[in-house]
Amino acid sequence: MPNAPTLPRTPAPDTAAPGRPLEWLHADDLVPYPEALAAMETRVAAIREGRAAEAVWLLEHPPLYTAGTSARIEDLTDPDRFPVHFAGRGGQYTYHGPGQRIAYVMLDIAARGRDVRHFVSQVEDWVIATLDEFNVKGERREGRVGVWVVRPDRPPMPDGSPREDKIAAIGLRLRRWVSFHGLSINVDPDLSHFDGIVPCGIREHGVTSLVDLGLPVSMADVDVALKRTFPQIFGRPIETAGSGN
Structure with a gap:
């Protein structure tokens, strides 16, 4: 897997989160989507079997579209523009590409209470807390997946309400509670x-x-913010050495 970091198998003691080992992984090069998916599948199996620590993998993809389990073909308006991958996660179509920080979150939800709705809310809270590090107010919206920002600098909607733009997408999948x-x-x-x-x-x-x-924000700035805010939401883990490529 030339562009993806090796996802090490480190022992994970049978203790409840927080306080479980967590590995931060970072890819310096663009990671092709099929390679990322294969690496996640391998790591998830190892976490489930107790052979690896939980992990958060920070990376970027080359330009591509992914289709979630609720994707509608009519929402793919330019199918020849970039490769399209079926992701198997929840949600519909989204775009991934350079300049976008992806954080793949491989956590043992069985050890964290087996509450899927709470876990999704935690991921949203993590994004909102990360944006707050840059004085950006991210918000949830009922019926709209992801995290949103109000745009008072843009013309209002036809009904007079403020315009809102999406700044972050969330799509998750669980396999045997990982x-x-x-x-x-x-x-x-x-x-x-x-x-x-x-x-x-x-x-x-x-x-x-x-x-x-x-905001003149770099990818490294966002990575620092993600790591700083993670314990606020998920509890302070026992961090292990990460790897890159």
Whole structure:
């Protein structure tokens, strides 16, 4: 797997979270989606069998679209623009590409209370806390997946309500109570690449990024914020040495 970091198998003691070992993994190069999916599958199996620590994998993909289990073909408006991959996660179509921080979250949800709804809420809270590190107010919206920001700098909606743009997507899957897939935060992607889909099936709202909001934020800045806020949401883990490529 030339572009993906080796996901080491480190012993994971049979203790409840928080306080479980957690490994932060980082890929310096763009990781092809099929390789990322295969690496996650391998790591999830190892976590489930007690042969590996929980992990958060930080990476970027080359430009591509992924289709979740609820994706509608009519929302793929430009099928020839980028490769399309069936993800197996929840949700609809989304875009991944350079300038977008992906965090694949491989956690033992059985050790964390077996509450799927609470876990999804925690992932949303993690994104919101990360954005808050940059004084960006991320918000949930009923019936709209992901994290949103209000755009008072943009013309209002036809009904007079403030315009809102999506800044982060969330799509998760569990296998025998171990999570995988995760979240994506738009740091500085080419926002025109979202034009080939209806992101998450939502037509009336747009997408934005930290840089689009006028913030000179780097990917490294976002990584620091993700690591700093993780314990606030999930509890403080026992961190193990991570790896990159």
